[in-house]
Amino acid sequence: MLDQILETKKEEIKQLIIPENEGLPHRSFLQALAKPNRRLALIAEVKKASPSKGLIKPDFHPVTIAKAYERGGADCLSVLTDTPYFQGKKEYLTEVKKAVNLPVLRKDFIINSKQIIEAKHIGADAVLLIGEALEPALLKELYIHAEEIGLDVLVEVHDQHHLEQVLKVIKPKILGVNNRNLKTFETNIHQLSGMISTIPQDTLLVSESGIYTNNDLDLVQQFGANAVLVGESLMRKEDQTIAIKELFGEPVYE
Numbered sequence: 001m002l003d004q005i006l007e008t009k010k011e012e013i014k015q016l017i018i019p020e021n022e023g024l025p026h027r028s029f030l031q032a033l034a035k036p037n038r039r040l041a042l043i044a045e046v047k048k049a050s051p052s053k054g055l056i057k058p059d060f061h062p063v064t065i066a067k068a069y070e071r072g073g074a075d076c077l078s079v080l081t082d083t084p085y086f087q088g089k090k091e092y093l094t095e096v097k098k099a100v101n102l103p104v105l106r107k108d109f110i111i112n113s114k115q116i117i118e119a120k121h122i123g124a125d126a127v128l129l130i131g132e133a134l135e136p137a138l139l140k141e142l143y144i145h146a147e148e149i150g151l152d153v154l155v156e157v158h159d160q161h162h163l164e165q166v167l168k169v170i171k172p173k174i175l176g177v178n179n180r181n182l183k184t185f186e187t188n189i190h191q192l193s194g195m196i197s198t199i200p201q202d203t204l205l206v207s208e209s210g211i212y213t214n215n216d217l218d219l220v221q222q223f224g225a226n227a228v229l230v231g232e233s234l235m236r237k238e239d240q241t242i243a244i245k246e247l248f249g250e251p252v253y254e
């Protein structure tokens with residue numbers, strides 16, 4: 001699946017026209033994660049559908065969801081901008097950025113500098129770079145480019161091998177360990193546990209995917225995570241503000 005997605009991205013890039021606007025004022029994704037509202041920082045994902053789960057939220061209104069996440073105390077947002085596989089849109093990111101005061105990550109499959117420039121123009125504060133999708137030299141080039149134009153970068157890996165490959169070329173300020181294997185879709189909430197000793201201590205560590213319960217939060221925090229990226233489990237609930245409070249084990253007053 002990952003290979004198929006990357007082929008689609010190569011085709012999209014051929015057609016890509018970067019909008020001629022100034023972008024929107026930058027908000028620091030890194031600082032928001034470093035000073036979280038709770039014991040673990042929360043990146044809440046605006047996600048309509050996914051290759052592994054199909055349609056997650058039929059009644060999908062990205063701005064309403066983003067505002068509910070903000071009310072629930074999310075520290076940052078992640079917005080899917082991929083259309084073919086996640087039913088996301090670039091416009092959703094711009095609309096969300098204008099509607100809330102939180103930093104916003106462009107969640108997509110970035111393989112080319114043009115997509116990074118585009119991310120800035122549509123209002124993103126941060127971009128995702130996936131270790132499994134990029135040769136180390138290209139990852140380094142894109143990372144430097146993103147930082148140069150003022151974007152934060154979430155560098156993601158799934159396994160120890162790719163972690164070591166990434167650390168040979170860059171020292172990411174924010175590192176995500178994806179509990180989901182993007183080739184098989186299997187999720188393993190323990191994915192981070194064996195990797196912590198390789199991760200530089202001052203790196204902000206995000207546990208991503210397959211997080212459903214307060215026990216899951218306890219577990220990834222024990223493994224050393226500073227933040228979590230959560231999509232499906234929040235999106236499946238009727239009210240995303242309540243969903244966040246339930247995830248963090250807080251009382252919900254209706």
Ligand SMILES: O=C(O)c1ccccc1NCC(=O)[C@H](O)[C@H](O)COP(=O)(O)O
Nearest residue numbers: 050051052182208209210211230231232
């Ligand atoms: O979610 C998928 O099915 C997926 C498939 C192929 C590539 C990437 C995929 N997901 C991207 C993500 O990293 C997640 O959207 C994110 O970590 C949130 O995960 P979850 O809480 O499990 O929705």
